[in-house]
Structures are given as C-alpha cells and as structure tokens.
Amino acid sequence: MTAVPQAPATSSVPPDGSAPAAPGSVSGVGEILALFRDGTALTRSEVMTSTGLSRTTVNQRLDQLLQARLIAPAGEDSPTRGRPATRFGFNAARGVLLVADLGATGMRAAVCDLNGVIASESQQRIDITEGPDRIIGLVGEHFTRLLAETGNTPHDVHGIGMSVPGPVDFNRGVVVNPPIMTGWDGYDIRGWFARSYDCPVLVDKDVNAMAFGEYRRNFPTTGHLLMLKLGTGIGAGVVVGGQIYRGADGAAGDIGHSQMTQPDDEDQPLCRCGNVGCVEAYVGGWALMRDLQAAGRDVASVDAAIELALAGDPVAVQITRRAGRVLGAAVAGAVSLFNPRVVVIGGQLARVEGQLFAGIREMVYRRSLPLATTRLQIVRSSLDNTAGPIGLALSVADAIFAPDAVGRLITDPA
Numbered sequence: 001m002t003a004v005p006q007a008p009a010t011s012s013v014p015p016d017g018s019a020p021a022a023p024g025s026v027s028g029v030g031e032i033l034a035l036f037r038d039g040t041a042l043t044r045s046e047v048m049t050s051t052g053l054s055r056t057t058v059n060q061r062l063d064q065l066l067q068a069r070l071i072a073p074a075g076e077d078s079p080t081r082g083r084p085a086t087r088f089g090f091n092a093a094r095g096v097l098l099v100a101d102l103g104a105t106g107m108r109a110a111v112c113d114l115n116g117v118i119a120s121e122s123q124q125r126i127d128i129t130e131g132p133d134r135i136i137g138l139v140g141e142h143f144t145r146l147l148a149e150t151g152n153t154p155h156d157v158h159g160i161g162m163s164v165p166g167p168v169d170f171n172r173g174v175v176v177n178p179p180i181m182t183g184w185d186g187y188d189i190r191g192w193f194a195r196s197y198d199c200p201v202l203v204d205k206d207v208n209a210m211a212f213g214e215y216r217r218n219f220p221t222t223g224h225l226l227m228l229k230l231g232t233g234i235g236a237g238v239v240v241g242g243q244i245y246r247g248a249d250g251a252a253g254d255i256g257h258s259q260m261t262q263p264d265d266e267d268q269p270l271c272r273c274g275n276v277g278c279v280e281a282y283v284g285g286w287a288l289m290r291d292l293q294a295a296g297r298d299v300a301s302v303d304a305a306i307e308l309a310l311a312g313d314p315v316a317v318q319i320t321r322r323a324g325r326v327l328g329a330a331v332a333g334a335v336s337l338f339n340p341r342v343v344v345i346g347g348q349l350a351r352v353e354g355q356l357f358a359g360i361r362e363m364v365y366r367r368s369l370p371l372a373t374t375r376l377q378i379v380r381s382s383l384d385n386t387a388g389p390i391g392l393a394l395s396v397a398d399a400i401f402a403p404d405a406v407g408r409l410i411t412d413p414a
C-alpha cells in the first residue's frame, strides 16, 4: 500500500508563527483553515495526517470551508497508481482588503487579495497635520476608486487596515497624543469607516506594519525581526515569536528617543521631543538637514541631504557615518535585548546604505554578544514602500481568519 503523502512540516504551523498544533488537538474549522493559509494546497488525507482527525470530521469541515468559499479546489495529485486526489487551497479571491499607509507627507492606498497581494494601488502627497477629517476623507476616496478599478464593491471588503506615523492604542484603534499628527488624538477612525464598510478596521503604527510585512514576506521562518524606519524621524518595529511586540501600552519600539550620549560630544543635540541626545537628534532626517545647514550646505529637504551624501560631499559623508555609529549603538542595545535573527532597515535614509550600514554593523558586532550576532543578518528592506501596505493587509487577514473569528464567515457566507 502506498504511504499517505506527508504534508510539508510547515503546513501545521499557523501563519502567525505560534506553536504548531499537535495532532489530535485541531478540531475547529478555523484551525483547519489555518493549515491552508500559508499557501499550502492539501488533500483530504494530508489534512487527516496533519490534524489526526477522522475522515468523517475532516470531510465535514472541508465541506463547510468549501461552501463558505474559504477554500477551493487547487489541482489534483497524480499518484503513480490509484485515483487522483483533489488538492484544496485557500481562496484568496473570496474578497478583498483595503489598506492605507499614511506618512507625514504622503499616503499609499491599496486593494489587496486575502493573501495580502496588492491588486492595485495609488499614492498622493498629503500633509498629515491637516487633520483626520480631511486625510481620512482622502483615504476613503482612494478606496472607492481602487474598488471600482478592480471591479469590487464595499460588500467585497473583508477588512480595512490603516497605519499612521504616530503612537497607536492598538486595541482601541486610535492614535494617542501624536507628536506630529495635530488633531488626531483619540479620533474615531473605526467609526468613520463603519459608515461605508461592514468589516473589521485595524489601526497600527507605520513601522509595526512594515516589520510584519518584512517578516511574513521575506523572513517567514525566523519569527524574530527588528525593523528600523529611518526617515524624518526614527522608529522601530519588533516581531517576537511571529507576533508584533507592542509592549504594555503600544509604545514599544520608540528607539528614536532613547538617549544616546556620546562621550566626546560637548554639546548634546536638542531633539524634537524636548530632550537632548536622543538617537533621532543625531540620525533623523531633520537632524541631518540641521547639521548640513550648520556646515553651510544648502539643503532644503531630507531628500536633498540624502543626495548630497550619495554624491560624496565630505561633510555629508562624515555626518551620515556618525549617524550610522550612533544608530548602531542603539541597535546593539536592541539586539542584546531581543536577539532578533534579522535587522531590516527601511525608510528614505536607507538609500545612503553605503555610509549608514557600515557604522551600524561596526557597532552591533562590536557591542553585542557573539551568540546574538553570529547568525544575525542586517539587511536593507527589499519591499521598500510596499512593506507597510503588505504588512497591514496580512495583519488584517490574520485577525479575520483567526480560528475563533472564522465562524462568522461560515455562518454568514458572502
């Protein structure tokens, strides 16, 4: 008798990176759906092997998932003998997700399938300080256009995600005391979208969404990742055990305002937050501009400062190298604390990779223990501007398809 084909080992690992379910512990339909969500196409026999459930139970659960269009046939096995067995896969085309990644000066909106694959996207320059009514109104217009472009209606939207450049109370879905987002404190973002859409709305900090996107797309087997967003400000997103680590209040990752005293600095630079000597006061795009202007260079934007460094201007190179070492000392601290497998660097300043990364690597490898650095990778973000939208879409999908949430879709098929 031919052995039952073994499902790949990863198929029993939920995509959130939590511990794999032991055979026999999976009973609910949501747990079975989780087997398919990492892209694995499975036969009935493979589901039985993965879960330890009886053929009758597996057939019943798969029928429920098929009826709800959460899974769909995905080809056939061609065994050397016997009847071909149908494979089933997650039906990522059952509906769509809408996501918007807001920055201080620009936004990116996208419509994605249920696997977080971007189907269509749009961008616009914004000024986040114009306030939530105006900015979310614009997001709403982009969403309407993107849905129309892709032949969808609000009824097809399964979930919405929005990321913002400020601190977020994740459970309440509101921005809290944001330093650069005038008028957004406590604004009811979910309530705004509830006027047009009947689906969950998730609000997160921009760098958390980026961290999750990088983890799931590029480093899905690591589970421990540190993401740095280097732009006008400096932020970090931490993925621990396959989950975004938010801390007790959602404020985790605020590496930009950790104190970075340099013994040879007589004058500690003043930070935007009112303190002195913060990482951001050395490394943030605004700080690079300040230092270049003080050295007599004519730079009117962070991009202009980047261009100057890329062109090899000696002062710009010196300033970005120092920024790399200051940042490296802070990252070394984070590496010692969290022991990530990967540090991913994104944001507009990542363009000066050549000068910035050398300093980061130098400090991290000098200051952190070999156990933490031997297998540590320090890489530039390859997803770049799409890390945020992809990460948001995947976070929203995880929330909708969490085993205890799937029941809603089974009893109420779209």
Ligand SMILES: [Zn+2]
Pocket: 256, 257, 271, 272, 273, 274, 275, 278, 280, 281
């Ligand atoms: Zn500060």
